[in-house]
Each structure stands twice: as C-alpha cells, then as structure tokens.
Amino acid sequence: MIDRRLRNTALLVAACYFMENLDGTIVTTAIPQISASLNATAATVSLVVTAYLLALATLIPLSGWLTQRFGSRVIFLTAIIIFTLASLGCGLSQNVETLILMRVVQGIGGAMMVPVGRMVVLGHTEKEDLIRITAYIIWPALIAPVIAPLLGGIITEYFSWHWMFLINIPIGIACFVAAWILIDEQDAQKTAPLDIVGAILTTASLGAITWGAHMMSEASYSTSIGVLILLMGVGLLVIAVRHLLRVDTPLLNLRTLSIETFRVSTFGFFMYALIVWSVPFILPLLFQEVFGWSPVQSGAAVLWVFAGNISIKPATTWMLNRFGFRNNLLFATTGVTLSVAAFSMLRADTPFIVIAILAFVSGVFRSIGFTAYNTLAFSDVPKGSTTREASALFATVQQVAGAIGIVVTMLAITAGFRWGSFLSGDDLQNAYSFAFITMAIIATVPLMMATRISPQAGDQLRKH
Template identity: 35%
Template sequence: MPLRALPPQVLIPLIVACALFMEQVDATVIATSLPAIAADLKEDPVALKLALTSYLLSLAVFIPASGWAADRYGARTVFRSAIVIFTIGSILCGLSTSLTDFVLYRIVQGLGGAMMVPVGRLVILRSVPKSELVSSLAWLTIPALLGPVFGPPLGGFITTYFDWRLIFFINVPIGVLGVYLATRFIENVREEDVPPLDLKGLVLSGIGLSGLVFGFAVLGQKLVPTAAALAIAGAGVTAMAFYVRHARRTPHAVLDLGLLRHATFRAGVVGGSFFRVGIGAIPFLLPLMLQLSFGLTPFASGLLTFAASAGALAMKFTAAPLLRRLGYRNVLIVNAVVSTGFIAVNGLFTPHTPHLAIIAILLSGGFLRSLQFTALNALSYAQVETQEMSRATSFASVAQQVSLSCGVALAGFVLETLRSDRGEMVVTQADFTVAFIVVSLVSLASLGFFVTLPKDAGSELTGRNKPDLDDPRNEVPPEP
C-alpha cells in the first residue's frame, strides 16, 4: 500500500515516529553502554549521569522555543532542521575523546531533539480530531517504541563485540529517511499571527531549569566543589522565581503557567512529572546494576533490559480500549500504585535472581508504565483549546524532560551519597536497592494529583459525555 493511501491519523504519526525512533534508540543505546563509555574515557561510571542529564536538560532549555519556531517558520521547516542537527550531534558524540566533549555534543543532540519531537507532536495535535487523538498517539508510539526494544541489545552487542562509538552512527540513515518523509508528506503548517518570542522568559527558564538540575547532578562529585554545586542550584531557584513573576505579567510567556488552570493538564503535567522521576532513573540504574554489581556484559545486560520496552510495545494495542472502559481517573490511580511497586522491585534483584524472573518483572512493569504514559499524554490536552496547543506541547515537553533528568540526578545522588558515607568508590548492590526505593517513592507521590481528578476526566477523548463542570474538582484555580 502506498504511503499516501494511509489516512492522516495514521500517516502523520508514523512519519513523526521516525524521529522519535531515532531519539529513543540513541537514549537506550547510551544507557546500556555507560560503563564501557566511562572506562574508555577513564571516568567514574556514576559520573556518566552527566551525559544523560545534559541531553535531557538541553531538551528542557530549548523546547520552549519549539512551538514559537513552528508557528513562525512552519512545522515542516523546523522539523527537518531538527533532524539534521540531531544527526550531526550523534556523529560528534561518536567522535568525542573526553567526558567534556561527550557532554557538549549531547547538548547539541538535545538542541535537535528539543525541536524534533515536540514539533512533530504539534503537527499531530493540529491535524487529528480529539476523538481520534488516543489512537493517533498510539500509532505514533508503536514505531517509536521499537527503538527502546532494539536499542539495549543492539547497543550491548556493538559495545561488547565492536566499539561503543559505532552506536551513534546508527542515527544517520534514520535521520536521512526522516528528512525525506517529512519533505514529501508533512505540510508546512504555520500561524498567520505569531506573537514575538518571549526571549526574556526563555533565558530565565533556561537558567532556572538547567541550574536546578545540573547543580543537583554534580553535587558530591569531584568535577565541581560542593559550594559551587549549591551556588548553581541556588541560581536556578532564583531564576525560576523571577520567571514565575515574569510569566504572570507577560501575555505570551514562553512557558504559559496559565495552562495549569485546566484540571486535566495540571494532573497530566504536574502529576506526570512526579511519576516520571522514577521512570527516568531506571535507564541509568538498571544497566549499571546489571554490569557493575552482577558482572554482566553490555550485551547480556541489553538482552534483559529490553524486556521493559517490549512490554510497553505490547500495551499500545490495548491502551485505548482500557481507557474507554475504565476511564482515565481510575486507570491513573490504580496504575500509579502498581507501576511504582514494579520500580521498587528492581532493587530486589540479585546476581542469583533467575533471568526469566527479571524479564517477566521488567516486561510487566514496562506494560504498566506505558499505559500510564499513554493516559497522561492524552489527558494533558483534553481541555486545551486549539489556539493553546503550541504552548501546551512546549510546557508538557519541558516538564517531561526535566522530570526525567531529575530522576537520573536523584538516582546518581543516592548512589554517590551512600558510597561516600562508606568512604569508598565502589557501588554495592545495597546502594542500588536504596536508590530504586527512593525514586519509586517519588513516583508514588503522583497519586495525590490523580485522586483529585473528576470521575469523568478525559471524557472528550473517549467519546463519553463532556466533563461535569459543576463538579468542584473542575473549578479553575487562580493562575500561579
């Protein structure tokens, strides 16, 4: 069947998924290869968390401008440019010779990723009716989820039997394909009346978010003195305070805090951020534990960790029916508890745990987490108006990347603190157990945002009746 014969709600998500596939392969390959990269660069494996947080922070800093750029220059133009930048960053990562180089080139990748995925999602949100949004997002994530499925074993195989640098060149042919498909099938959607870019807000939010997370990430490491790390984090807090003040006075703030007046957006973004902290820590903790504590090769580690992504892929075929039958609120509440339990269980693995048991647990956990993500991603936009979509996608994407980077930073901080208290540089199995429990408790805190949702939250997406506006839980709160 020719591609043009596919309906828009299928074709456009599949094209955007090429970019997401490239990004997800890159992320999962790096997570599996972190110990090998650290050894080659002669760095502490825990310090390689900077390679993960720098990329995620780069996303968070530049994503706020993605919606404005798409409106101003056209979604197709920005989308194609982003793929090119991401691909160039990948090549540079494969050529890096030090941790500093590696982190710098990961930031370049983040610049491309910041424009690539959010703009692609914006194209979908503007092209697909809300009644078909859940199905379209599922089509988007099916090919993209193949990246995490193939990434760990592929990265482990290349790292074990060849050279870790080769894993970054995988993105080149995928990037070329993405540019071709975007050029041929995606319209250059743009807005006629685009407000000026909130440059002051972009600078304040960028300094604030990067200062907060980076300061926390380097806390306790030899790279930066403790006083300097605290000063960086303090500067981040100060900048974010100034940004909140700025946003309340600016009609077109780069991160529109007024979107939090929507109950579903608030729950999806704020509650989802807490939930993603634990999820963000898994790709960092699990490969390190399997290789440093269990003594597995990167390939063997990848053959185990890919199970979580396989479970996520299987869930995509059942997400829409489950959400229609059970409702968003019920799914989010129950699944938050069960999913965070599966995060904590990872810390109970030992070198003697049967591999089949590990695969079964990772498979089930990935299935449940993916259900939560699908519900959160769709629910966030249930009450958002069409003219707010650009700002909403930017806000939600920033929150997602910041929470994932916080998960990596928190997990690394726990490991560093525990081994420092013992006066050692070696990370033990008990350290990983504590780290998994800590991040799972943060994820469990998301429950507080889901229980306050109205019973019919997200009904616009399931074809049910519209939300009950008389329900006090639907009242619009004052702008932060």
C-alpha cells in the same frame, strides 16, 4: 476520521520519536564502557544523557515561536538535519567534553523535531480521534527502547560505543525524505517578540539545578558548593515562573495550566516520568557495576522493561475506553511504585527469569501510565494556539523530568553509600538498593496525585 496523509504524518513523527528514544535509551547500557573509554566517572558520563535531555527541555519552548516565525515545514526539516549531523558528531567524539557538546547539539535538534511534528498532527486531529492518533505516535516509538538495550550491549561488546550514535544517520535520512513529502508548506505568521528574559531565566534555572545536583553526586566536587548552586537554580526558577505568569507573550504559557485536566496531568506526569525514566538508567549500572554482567547480558535484561512497554500498548486504548483515565492511572502508578521497590531486592544470585518478569511487569505499568497521561493532558485543550502552547509546555515537562530523574538517581546512589548500611549487602549493593527505595518513595507522589483526578476526567474521549 483519520485520513491516510494524517496517519502517515503521525507515523513520521513516531519515526523521529523512535530515533530520539533509540539514541537516549541505547546510551544507558554503555555508560560503564564510555566511562572507561574516555577516562571519566559514571557520574560525569551521566551528563551525556542529562545534557541531552536538558537541552531538549530548555529549547522545546522555542519550538512554538520558531514554528510560527518560519513555518512548521522549515523547522521540522531543519531539526532532522541538526539531529542527524549531531549524531555523526557524537559517533566521532574522542573525549567526554566533545561528546557532551554534541549531545547538547542533538538536544537542539530534538527540541524542534518531535514537538513540532506533534503540533502538526494534533492541529489536524479531531477530539474523537485523539486516543487513536496518540497511539499512532507513541506505539511505534516504543519499538526503539525494546531493541535498544540489547542492541547497545551488542554494539558495545563487539564493536564500539561510537556506533550507537552512527546508526541514527540512515534513520535521519529516511525521516528527512518522508518529511519533505508529507509536511505541507506553512506560511510564516506574524509573531510576538521572543521572550528573551524568559528564555534566559528558564535555561539558567534548569541548568543550575542540574549542575548543582550533579556536583552533589560527584565525589570530586564540593558538596556545599553544589548545594549553593542548586539553591540558586531553585531561586531562579521561582523568578522565571513569576516572569512567565506576568508577561503577555511568555516563552512558556503557564496559563494553560488553568485547564484542570491539563494541569493535573502535567504535574502528575512530571513525577511519574521522573521515576520511569530513571529505571532504564539505573538498571544497566546495577547489572554491570554490581552484578558484574557483560553489556549484552545487561541489555538483554533491560530489554524486558521495554518488551512490557510495547506488549501492552495494543490494549491501552481498550483499557482507557473501558475503565477510564483515573482508574488506569491509579493502576499504573501503584504498579510502578511496587515494581521499583521490588528492584531494591535484586541480588547477583537472583534467577534471571525473576529479573526478566519484574522488568516486564514494570514496563507494562510504565506504558499504561505514559499513554493515559499523554492523552488525558490534551482532552480539554482547545485546538489552535492553545494546543501549540500546551504541547510545548508538556514536552518541556517530560524532558525536565527525565533529566532531573537521572540526577536524582545519581544523588540517591551517592547517598546510599552513606546511609544504606542498614541494608544487607556490601556497600555497592546497598547504595543501589537505597536508590531504588528512594525512587519508590518518590513514586508514591504521582500515586497520591492520581487519587485527586476526577473519575469523569477525559470521558469525552472514551468510546464506550
């Protein structure tokens, strides 16, 4: 039974998730305008999104250790303060370097905010209530992406992109007040020493991979040096994994992957999230850079992706109960693959209604997959410290996937200028079509992985 306090706490976490999603999604609509305002290329401004996600990914593992060391209430409240003040810093930025730096600070706050809140909620949730409580957290959070594209377009076109960050401030203040009331004081626990080596290796490897790929997508940098840095990052990642598996108290407990449902959900979700995070990033660029649309027109079109997201959400619990996790994941991954492939055929003269329907359908599949993966991942994870460790790992994977997805998208667009000539269109159109085809091919990976999930996976969560 979900009591009133637990439900309200879950909604508080959802509100913080709302703030994060609004901040991340609203930026993509304004990338062309930020580029012009700060005299930077779109690839450089993409670091405004990537730096935030990468900071989230690399610092989320610390959230579990910090929560044990200082208590969930202290960390959660501190995270909200950091995120809100960083939003103010973003809004006041006058150059791309400051903006990227403030986004990193936002990532520091976000890395502690939602993961710690989710740990608090899941730590007090019974297995039979897991589907419902997950819906409480995810469903309201999807409202932000619904309004973000159009809101971002309106703010960018009629005001200034700076105001996209400033709207987080009243939300952050409200979340702080609610957290002060709802989150109980938790005594600090005796903690193992922080895995400093693991933190350095993880941060360095992910940073090198992202920066190397960024250099490969940016014409002003040397491609060969970018490849070298990328390979160095991969090498460091291999060393990091070996370290995390060897030490007794790792920064990220990879041993949680021994739980089968958690393992298949985590790997499948990484590839799935890589694709679905890239779509809201590339669509505004296509509409504004290729089709010549205004920010408001672009935002209105991208809005339909998230309208599909939220419209299907009330039915996802019923779908999981009725058809099971494997069938829903097969359905979602197939739909995402086909819809991303269909985006490659869009042209400037494509009727808006066709674009809206395709975006809406894409959002429906996106939402089904997100809910299924997020719920199935924790179906067999024991409550307690294992839940905390699994939550940190899963949240890290999600943010890494988002950062890598954006970088891969920019790489695919760059490659499209070189290898997209077989497509019918001008060079710019072909580059984007090539990128969508590339992402659709990658989307077949989680589809294949979904076929390997047991038909009985997560059955203990279903209410027939």
